[in-house]
Amino acid sequence: MPNRKLVAVAGALALAVGLSACAESQRTPTTSAPQGTTGATAARSDSGNANADATFIFGAAGAPKLFDPFYASDGETFRVTRQIYEQLLDFLPGEAKTGPGLAESYEGSEDGLTWTFKIREGVTFHDGTDLDAAAVCANFDRWYNQTGAAQSSAVTYYWNNNFGGFADQTDKDSLFESCTADGMTATVKVTRVTSKFPDILAHGAYAIQSPTAHEKYDANNVQAQGSGFTYPAYALEHPTGTGAFTFGGYDDAAGEVTLNRNEDYWGTKAGVAKMVIRTIPDESTRRQELQAGTIHGYDLPNPVDWKALEDGGAKVEIRPAFNILYVGLNATKNEALKDVRVRQALSYAINRDQLVQSQLPEGAEAASQFFPKAVSGYNTSLQPYPHDPEKAKALLAEAGHSDLTLEFWQPTEVTRPYMPDPASIYEAIRSDWEAVGVTINPVAKPWTGGYLDGTEQGEAPAFLLGWTGDYDSADNFIGTFFTKQDNAFATKNYPFAQELTDALVAADSEPDAAKRDQMVSDLNKKIAEEYLPGLPISHSPPAIVVAAGVNGLVTSPLAAEDFSTVTITE
């Protein structure tokens, strides 16, 4: 029935790319579209007469939710707000480690409870307000004194999770104690020692915002209404920070955020006059737009297209993997999983190398532990479980579960950077397990329609899930996974539950970094070999792509790129 002739169409693609590129160069008169995609070599050399008046158009996978990062929790929002705001600390370019930001320097007291930040001189907010310690403390106080609906973790996710509570919540154990301003020195006191502080202040959620604008546009006025929250004008229309770009507006009908160069920026001014972030949810459409020359770059290109993109002259920048894909196991509903030999057997059964090679992008790696290499405390001596079906069968037999039946959950309606094609990854693991004699009951659930809450509530004996780190912190990975004993992993079912929790808490509150790393490293080994509450699978690097003629982009493992370094060569 199928017609073979039509396959020939596929071959014409390369030609098509060239064609469309040629046709494009005369099409967009108003913007600085990259001139053809032919001069790949010329474009690669950074020598260039960068056009300072250019507009940089970037294709994002999702729309920003609002523009006050303190009320945000999603990457697409932070992508925009990172350009407008800065934090006290910042990530070093291209790394997940933190360094000075709006604080020129900072240091902690001996006991790790008092931190002094020396604020950078000569910085002003976009509305002209000067940055000083008082403005910084105003931000801390604002965070800590949120009331009403804003206290919901659906609104202030990061504060809730990192700092644990607000001023009027006496029942909660808040990490933040006080902030005192003295000229250009801000002193922040915290209630306990944690590896999070002050590194977490580099996270986009803790952007330092203009207190004047807060007051003017009623920034704290979050209300619950019906089945949603309403946000103040500040968060929707008047974000005011100190960053290299100022907010130009958001056009929902067009799905475009416009940012303008901050001509009064204290550091190196942005390389382009304007940046437009267009929302294009469909991955292949983003690629088509880039090939048509109507955008200059986009996030998360499909690995399938990397080669074609590079052949067309674009630059695919592969970020270091800063995530983990794992198979979660939960023994609550499957007694057999309480036996560590069964969990080990399941791990030996998975052909990680084949999975990585056939389903994940270049640079992806089989995982030996629950966080990637770039995180401090990574145990370099650990190896991923080898693919050993015989050993898996033997272990299952030894445990008396040769006839193991396992309900295995698959998420639908989703792709994540660590999980580019869930269906194919699921199928691969399912086949591997079936090959060692395990009977799989497949259960598919929509990501936002039952998968996440089902796994959280411990309904899934085996499931695919992962995590992208917020910053270089072991606690951000394993602490989130295993500190609680009654979550998706339900470690309460295992004898080691309390031991694991105690070890995690101890490591997190160790003030000495070297000691902490050693503790974490040892713990990783134990988790991988003795505890095995889940099976680490892989780390896969998300990529970002820019057209020929776009230079200066420094990728970030956290996908927290600062686009002010980007220049466009005409």
Place this chain on the structure above:
Amino acid sequence: MTDSPRRPMPGTPSHKKARLDALASTAAPSGSSGGSAGGGVATAVSDAGRVASGEGVSLWMSAWRRLRRDWVFLFGAAIVVLFIVLAVVAPLIAPHDPATRVLIDQVNRQTNPVPGPQPGHPLGADYQGRDVLSRLMVGARQTLLVGVLATLGGLLGGMTLGTLAGAFGGWVDSVVMRVVDVLLSIPSLLMAFSIAAMFRSPSQWTVILAIAIVQVPVFARLLRGSMLAQRHSDHVLAARALGVRKGPIVFRHMLPNAMGPVIVQATLVLATAIIDAAALSFLGLGNPDDRSPEWGQMLGNAQPYFDSHPHLAVYPALCIIVVALGFTLVGESLRESLDPKSRR
């Protein structure tokens, strides 16, 4: 929703149009959304509905006589027969198991995401290294299954509602038709989409159910219309005069006579169902387990590869188009042959 004339007014020319409208309004949302056999349905229903009121067997005979010589029908029927034969024998003649990832070792996300044609695999493999030819062949069975079960489901539901409404009239009719109207007030694909999104765990069955439910009001309205038309027809009046009870009248006299339009509609709905299944897969609401392949699912899942490896989408799309066309042609020529008006 539309308020069709509650009682058909026989005969007059202007009524024909009012009725065409009423029935078209019943049927139009059924198919026309998202790539389905909408127009066919509209006309089919209106004309076929008229047939039911009368003539019986001789009509079928004469219809068959004309169909035998109708090349459109023969062409459509040939496609349908071929499709059904393929669906039955495919698992026996397919060169590979459609679920086995035979060429997985060749698959590489960067350099070779979709292995090309090679000896033993004339159409190559998909992104999981499974033989495409085998998947297409075996896919016929699953596709037929989805189409037939969805249509049957819609028919059963519609028959129950339509018979209740048409046979009893009165408040039963009012209540049932109000429900049908509410259902019809949502464009069909939106409804299928919404229903598919409702299930806790998507599977082949949720796809079938979603498509079937959308067809329920269509069949209900169709059957009610033809029941109403018959309530005052001679054979029903005669049976009633003879003291035959309500049940037997409905099941022995009215239902069989309504079969003409129902068969026509069912044929057209089959085509719609196959296309709608593809649309659901495209929206990510299809059957997530693709071990037993289905064309709509293959097409929906090929979405990321459309530019780089269009054949992954084009093959199942062609299969769907040809089969949907086959069913539509059969349905259309059936309708025309059953329609006394088109006998010229």
Place this chain on the structure above:
Amino acid sequence: MSRYIVRRLLQAIVTLFVLSLLLFAWLRSLPGGPVSALLGERSTPEDRAALEQALGLDQPIFIQYLRFLERAAQGQFGVSTGVLPGRDALEIFLSRFPATIELSFFALTLAILLGIPLGYLAARHRGTFLDTGSVLFSLVGIAVPVFFLAFALKYVFAIQLGVLPPSGRQSVGINATHITGMYVLDGLLTREWDAAWDALRHLILPAVALSSIPFAVILRITRASVLEVLDEDYVRTAQAKGLRAATIRGRHVLRNALIPVVTTIGLQTGALLAGAVLTERVFTFRGVGHALAYGFETRDYAVLQVLIMMAALIYILVNMVVDIAYAAIDPRVRVR
């Protein structure tokens, strides 16, 4: 007549009311919810519980519905949680609606301009190659899944030939003034010809894809209707009277044959809305269909509620207008 209209209006209100209740209950019975959508793998049971409490989602469903009605009576139809958080759902609908109207209008115009003449010609030349050809063409049009057609069009015209843009509604950098939200019209109104042309180029592919079904339906209805009219007594009489063929065609055949066609066109609105969900997705055309798909993805109750209710409302209104027009023509329709 006015009694008939009142009755129809009442029926429409009842239908909408029942629909809103069903919709409300149904949406809230969906597993998962806005928190999952908002936080992804970062959501925890505690977050979920806190949110449900903050938003009153832990209340019995009928209490929630009563509150919803209370707010709806004040003109508040809920606040978006996913599509555009913090904005009024009705406002979102209104900002997206012009795009869908524009797209549907162009698609329908295209379908009419092609469908009616072709259908008429097919009927006039019944049984010829032209007839069979155009009917077959329309049937194939119906058999092609809309989203596949959209992809294929995009592949050929935007990727291979590069003559039309692959997605969106206007190019970045076109600083157009928007009055109505329908970009082509806006361009014409403000005499920004560049903007109008740019918007038109973005419209062509999605409009063609969306028009395939209505085109086929219109062609076939026109053909059937013309055939029917050609067979009517008054046409035969006219022919017998020796009236000129052109007069017969214009005055008798076309005019009468077009009535069901017009009806059908009215009834295509529902189909267009549904097709728009698919087409707008393929072309990232930010209309109602786009918002609807995204609303499902993010489990945005308020937006879904408003969008589906508005779709139903429009559909009902169009049907009602069609029916009332009929009642005006044919008094027997009013008889119950």
